[in-house]
Amino acid sequence: NKDESEHTEEITFITSNTSIPDKIISNGIPPQIKHQSKHIENIPSVTSNSNTAENKDESGHSEDIISNSIPPQIKDEADHTEDIAFVLSNGIPPENFTRDTSAFPIDNLPLNDSSQLLNITNFKFLINTPCSESAYIVVVHSAPSNYHKRQLIRSTWGSKVPLYFFFGETATNQALLDTESTAYHDIVQGSFIDSYRNLTYKDMLVFKWVIYNCPRVRYVLKIDDDVFVNVARFSEFLTDALSPYGTRHLLMCYVWRHIAVDRSNNMSKFYVSVEEYPYEEYPPYCSGPTVLYSPDVLFKLYQSLQQDGNYFWIEDVFVTGIMVSKLNLKHAEFNWWKGNDWLLVTKYEDLFQYDPGRNLFVMIGEPIYEQNGQNLVEYFLNVTSDHSGNPV
Template sequence: MTAKRNWSNFAVSLLALFMVIAVWQVFYSPNIPVEIPRYTKSAYTLYTNTSNYVYPIDSLTEIDYNQLIDLNFTFQMNNLVCNETSPLVLVMVHTSPKNFAKRRTIRETWGRYRDKVKLLFVVGDVENSTLKRKLIEENQNYSDFTQGSFKDTYRNLTYKHVMLFKYVIYHCPEARYIMKTDDDVFVNMPTMMNFLTQELSPFGAGNLLFCNSRANSRVLRSYRSKWRVSFSEYPAKNYPTYCPGWFLLYSQNVVFNLYKEAQKSKYFWIDDIHLTGTLVKKLNLVHEDSKPYMISQDELNDVVDGGNITRPFLIGQPNLSEKQIRSLWNYVDSHSVSKNIIQ
């Protein structure tokens, strides 16, 4: 009887302890935001035959083409690279006007891939007359710029990104996928094309936002940071889940929905946060994580040192040097193309 009574007392004490812990967690634990998945499986859909998706331009305002959020807008340089063709993917590379060497590196490496691919460099306007003249000459040589009438500055990154959407909607509606990268990024284009046509679909997809997603990022308040955001600009402590903008893969309908929402939303200058965080959350879209398809820093170092990568990959690390991009292209160009990415 004594042993039975002791066991009963122990069970009651244990239950009481669990209740105390539960109450403490509710009322006294730190207010740490937790990212709760909205879906247990992928939210995008793959088309199984020729897509009949058409950008619903009629739902936009009559002045939309010459409006960029809160600016009057024109394309100052605009190459119609799609020209009524049907590229599988349109690649739009954000580049600083002065980054001549980085653009040359892309043109001579992964940007050379032209089978069902179109590529454009996205820039804003510049005040320096010498730089302006050099950009015009570069565009005359390569015909691969699209330039907006806003100044090319950090604070105008959202204008730059939304202009990208505008170009796609009005000037390349045939592209099944839209890829946005920075000019210090490597894309394994031969394997990427297999990924798009075999693991995804050559006919396109719906509700796709494929990126290196990031959750629970703190808003930077330090005056030493170029990414400092004031409380009046963004009062919350943390940003919503978003995509760092160095690599993004969009489906057509995601491009249009984000564009339409951005055109009528209050301007926020960090494009990654605003477009792929705040507006994605508002539209209840879902990020598909590209991290498994990115090479690690160790794998990157191995390639630069002449070694091998033992698994297929789609993208390199962000913020690559020109030497690293060329090393990765030399590796890709001298090895067989991976037929399957999803293992």
């Protein structure tokens, strides 16, 4: 946990030295165009003055985790071993910690920042919603038409956390979003067209909204609307692996490495021309469905992207790859902690591979929604409660 005083500690992430030259070809796409009522429980505090804890991984090995010590080595997908040094809380907040401390230095932004979103100079919020004062929030990229996915989230794990859905403009589903906003107070909408090629705008909408509305947040989890979050496991992760008081220099995700740029078929959804991006391989970047930010990293990315002025439409590559490389930030991976990993399911039967003790996240394939909608609700209600009906 790092505060602004001289008693500071840093998280060090040692990862790939892959770098991207400063120049990236702009592909700017010009725009065309109330109250969180749920009761939210704060993240539980860790035991005060507890200087040691014993963690066991799934192979039965144990290690003593001491405040400011280094957790076990981690292997990425390419079998490259990385050391990650985390600051682990001893249960005592920093000397000057208060809940009134703002997480974002907004005074460092230019006066016109509120009306700028990358290369959009007349940006505004079409629907704005106040932010919860909880220690962490979940922000969700959702397509306007995906009402069924939002309802699945709201009726299961999303009822237990401060949760917000983000959109651009929509001609066909605006009435639906207005109705949802009135009913659930969890909608944020910005003045750009909601489309696949505008997902970078949506990432920046998330950043802008958090910076201007959530001064007390300690962690921001960004997900897609097809992801199930194991809330109990995730809260345990924040308190045991990180700190209930927040931390710094944190960009955590499942990292893609050595991904070639798609030049094979100009009709492909993922085709990128040389004019859009001149290099043959992307830098390491986060798999888009789940990314965890500390406030300082989120602010640094936002500020740099606003100043940069360029636009690249593959948002996970641009925001968590290219810009992360330019800023010399580092990735960390979820799966260093007790072997945690995510589960991708493409048919309903795959759900029964779900391990609540291991899977922080489950990504659900589209055919399951279409064929097993009600079964999904019942399944996730069951796995988010024990037999007494209490959250697990």
